[in-house]
Amino acid sequence: MEGKLVGRTALVTGGSRGIGKAIAEGFAKEGAQLVINGRDIKVLEASAQYIRETYGVPVLPIAADVTDEYQVKMMVAEAEAFGPVDVLVNNAGVHIASSFLEYTFMDFKNVIESNVYSVFHVTQAALVHMVKREYGRVINLASTAGKWGSRNQSAYNASKHAVVGITRCLALEMAPHNILVNAVCPWVVDTDMAKGFMSEHSKALGVGEEELAEKMNASTPLGRLIKPREVAGLAVYLASDDASYINGQAWTVDGGYTMI
Numbered sequence: 598m599e600g601k602l603v604g605r606t607a608l609v610t611g612g613s614r615g616i617g618k619a620i621a622e623g624f625a626k627e628g629a630q631l632v633i634n635g636r637d638i639k640v641l642e643a644s645a646q647y648i649r650e651t652y653g654v655p656v657l658p659i660a661a662d663v664t665d666e667y668q669v670k671m672m673v674a675e676a677e678a679f680g681p682v683d684v685l686v687n688n689a690g691v692h693i694a695s696s697f698l699e700y701t702f703m704d705f706k707n708v709i710e711s712n713v714y715s716v717f718h719v720t721q722a723a724l725v726h727m728v729k730r731e732y733g734r735v736i737n738l739a740s741t742a743g744k745w746g747s748r749n750q751s752a753y754n755a756s757k758h759a760v761v762g763i764t765r766c767l768a769l770e771m772a773p774h775n776i777l778v779n780a781v782c783p784w785v786v787d788t789d790m791a792k793g794f795m796s797e798h799s800k801a802l803g804v805g806e807e808e809l810a811e812k813m814n815a816s817t818p819l820g821r822l823i824k825p826r827e828v829a830g831l832a833v834y835l836a837s838d839d840a841s842y843i844n845g846q847a848w849t850v851d852g853g854y855t856m857i
């Protein structure tokens with residue numbers, strides 16, 4: 598088999614759906630063997646089977662909640678036994694919209710735990726092994742929300758700013774170990790999460806969902822949302838040897854919506 602990732606093993610959290618699944622497919626096309634994660638075992642196993650059959654690479658599905666330190670330790674140990682894990686994609690995440698004054702502490706905490714503490718748990722567990730092997734790639738799914746402010750999603754933006762911050766600090770700490778750490782920052786990608794937050798935002802703004810979708814499309818240079826595979830291409834590049842001097846960057850994927 599030929600491909601830029603032949604001989605590599607990648608662990609993609611939240612690899613059962615959406616952007617994570619597209620990244621897993623992008624890696625599989627380039628010959629990587631995969632560990633994919635999510636909580637819903639049925640969806641996870643169906644995706645693993647689909648990727649195995651379509652791309653002919655080994656895929657290990659591991660159901661685990663990435664906010665739970667113990668489950669993460671078990672997941673990384675199992676992945677290492679299958680792997681070892683050369684590439685980690687911290688992709689699992691959630692979005693809950695609310696105006697700041699109406700956020701419940703539970704929702705705010707859920708977003709921070711799911712999007713930030715998860716990155717802490719999984720990355721720390723995986724880095725121990727990468728450091729020993731003096732090789733690794735860590736790719737964190739942040740967002741344009743990690744670079745700017747947005748109405749009605751202060752928890753989400755705070756979490757993604759944190760992911761960008763962790764990426765930059767780890768890039769400095771890990772470079773001496775030949776481990777590169779980058780973040781990917783997409784604008785709105787057409788996934789279940791986007792459908793959820795479009796619906797939440799339309800309620801918060803008092804605008805119909807269709808009208809909101811039309812306005813969002815019209816506001817972008819390409820006139821449409823991002824497709825998950827359009828994020829996956831960048832992740833494949835960052836995981837490959839082509840990106841061997843790329844470190845500590847937060848890559849915007851927004852079709853030119855912003856120039857930051």
Ligand SMILES: NC(=O)c1ccc[n+]([C@@H]2O[C@H](COP(=O)([O-])OP(=O)(O)OC[C@H]3O[C@@H](n4cnc5c(N)ncnc54)[C@H](OP(=O)(O)O)[C@@H]3O)[C@@H](O)[C@H]2O)c1
Nearest residue numbers: 611614615616635636637662663689690740785786788790
């Ligand atoms: N869609 C966008 O517009 C957009 C834009 C910028 C950045 N992002 C970021 O990109 C990443 C993926 O987003 P997406 O749109 O693909 O989301 P999605 O369609 O909702 O998929 C989320 C994935 O994460 C998993 N997941 C969520 N919480 C988890 C947990 N605690 N433990 C384990 N798995 C968990 C889900 O599986 P289970 O539900 O089975 O657990 C699923 O596989 C997120 O970090 C998101 O913030 C998304």
